[in-house]
Amino acid sequence: MLNRAKTALVAFGAVLALAILHFTGLILPIENGLRYTFSPVGSFLSSMGTGLKSKTQDYKSLAECQEHSSDVERRLGTVSVDYVRLKALEEENSVLRTMLGYLQKKDFDSVMARVISRSVAPEKSIVMIDRGSKDGLEIGLAVIVGEGIYVGKVTGIQEHTATVTLIPDPTSRVAISLTGQHKLIGLLEGKGNGTAVATLIPQEEPIKENDILVTAGTDEKIPGDLAIGMVNRIIGQPIDPFKSASIEPLVSLDFVEMVAILKPKTNK
Amino acid sequence: MRPSSWAMLVGGAMAGGIFESTFAAAAPFPANIIRPVLPCLVMLVLLTRSKPALFGAGIAGACLDLLSATPAGFATARLLIVMLCVEYLAEHVATNRSLFSAMALAFFAGILNWAFLLLEATLGNLVLSSHIFLEPWSTYLLIALANVAITASLFLVFTLFTKRFLISIKTQ
Numbered sequence: 004m005l006n007r008a009k010t011a012l013v014a015f016g017a018v019l020a021l022a023i024l025h026f027t028g029l030i031l032p033i034e035n036g037l038r039y040t041f042s043p044v045g046s047f048l049s050s051m052g053t054g055l056k057s058k059t060q061d062y063k064s065l066a067e068c069q070e071h072s073s074d075v076e077r078r079l080g081t082v083s084v085d086y087v088r089l090k091a092l093e094e095e096n097s098v099l100r101t102m103l104g105y106l107q108k109k110d111f112d113s114v115m116a117r118v119i120s121r122s123v124a125p126e127k128s129i130v131m132i133d134r135g136s137k138d139g140l141e142i143g144l145a146v147i148v149g150e151g152i153y154v155g156k157v158t159g160i161q162e163h164t165a166t167v168t169l170i171p172d173p174t175s176r177v178a179i180s181l182t183g184q185h186k187l188i189g190l191l192e193g194k195g196n197g198t199a200v201a202t203l204i205p206q207e208e209p210i211k212e213n214d215i216l217v218t219a220g221t222d223e224k225i226p227g228d229l230a231i232g233m234v235n236r237i238i239g240q241p242i243d244p245f246k247s248a249s250i251e252p253l254v255s256l257d258f259v260e261m262v263a264i265l266k267p268k269t270n271k
Numbered sequence: 272m273r274p275s276s277w278a279m280l281v282g283g284a285m286a287g288g289i290f291e292s293t294f295a296a297a298a299p300f301p302a303n304i305i306r307p308v309l310p311c312l313v314m315l316v317l318l319t320r321s322k323p324a325l326f327g328a329g330i331a332g333a334c335l336d337l338l339s340a341t342p343a344g345f346a347t348a349r350l351l352i353v354m355l356c357v358e359y360l361a362e363h364v365a366t367n368r369s370l371f372s373a374m375a376l377a378f379f380a381g382i383l384n385w386a387f388l389l390l391e392a393t394l395g396n397l398v399l400s401s402h403i404f405l406e407p408w409s410t411y412l413l414i415a416l417a418n419v420a421i422t423a424s425l426f427l428v429f430t431l432f433t434k435r436f437l438i439s440i441k442t443q
Contacts, residue, residue: 007358007359007362010321010325011355014325017329017351018348018351022345022348034379037333038338041285041289041337041338043291044289044293045292046293048289048290048293048294049293049294051294051297052293052294052295052296052299053298054300054301055295095383112388118297118340119293120292120296120297120338122296122340122341122404123296123339123404123406124406125406125407127404129341130339131336131339131340226422227333
């Protein structure tokens with residue numbers, strides 16, 4: 004009995020000491036070192052879990068596949084028209100820039116990172132990545148996948164790891180714009196469980212279904228014109244001062260394994 | 272325990288903690304309910320009693336705290352308390368080291384772990400203004416049942432290698 008009390012006391016003491024050392028930040032270097040050491044195994048296991056999830060979620064019923072296919076075809080028709088128009092504008096823009104001797108400057112560098120772990124709770128959309136302050140990351144930087152699809156921003160930072168809050172997380176907020184408009188039209192808010200809603204859109208804004216939303220560029224560390232998602236449905240009455248829109252992400256955020264963090268270029 | 276056994280314990284606890292915080296968080300159902308830490312610690316309590324199980328709980332909990340994307344709710348302390356309770360039960364209630372005792376202890380450990388998480392989440396919201404996010408209660412129930420299945424499997428495997436679970440009958 005005395006032995007048990009002694010063991011419990013030692014365990015309690017160890018926990019208390021650990022808690023004090025953690026909150027005072029005295030063991031932060033050890034914590035960072037351990038996170039750094041475990042991150043390769045963590046990202047491998049996380050990637051295995053994500054792979055398993057993507058494989059199992061591929062199985063859909065025939066009716067679901069047909070419905071999805073017709074939906075995609077309908078959207079493709081709308082987007083194709085926009086694409087052709089934008090392609091023509093892009094070519095014209097490129098010719099004009101060459102004629103003017105305009106040198107396009109990119110103000111952002113990117114840092115590639117792997118996802119180490121994810122939040123367990125379904126309403127949260129937070130991932131941990133294997134890059135941190137040592138790699139020049141800061142809180143608020145934009146996180147993208149593919150060729151500039153915005154997926155979230157850095158909200159927590161350690162020496163070798165960082166926490167990224169993805170678009171559907173209820174704490175996520177980002178200023179949005181319509182493609183090619185370069186002006187703030189509203190705010191994209193995460194609603195949990197993989198969903199997000201664009202809010203505070205003035206009634207006069209000509210937003211409609213299948214429009215692509217991009218970042219507005221008004222956030223300090225988030226560049227503009229990063230694709231965010233497609234408008235699924237407009238919510239609100241014409242008499243309301245503002246309208247909302249439910250947004251469908253352009254990539255499935257459950258399966259993101261590799262991301263790039265955009266950090267402002269440092270002038271030397 | 273021999274030094275090699277302690278080394279294996281440290282390695283195993285680390286692997287368990289990393290597995291739970293990374294693979295289980297990303298995997299789909301039913302792979303996401305496979306949480307090996309508690310069943311392994313329960314088996315350790317049955318095999319060796321106190322110290323190694325508490326040591327393993329501390330290490331696995333620390334790995335969970337370090338690698339979880341959202342706050343894991345001081346898993347180190349939670350697992351240590353759960354293991355202290357399990358050890359007490361193993362010594363005073365489920366004393367016979369049978370398969371059914373092991374299964375009952377594993378289920379109890381799963382439910383107790385959930386209860387402490389719930390308490391942490393409530394206190395976190397009320398007192399500390401910090402949020403610990405919980406999975407749905409049905410997931411925790413399934414995890415507790417999965418704990419029972421894993422413990423039963425481990426128990427059966429251990430019976431192939433050890434005689435600790437056999438009833439000793441002295442014959443004249």
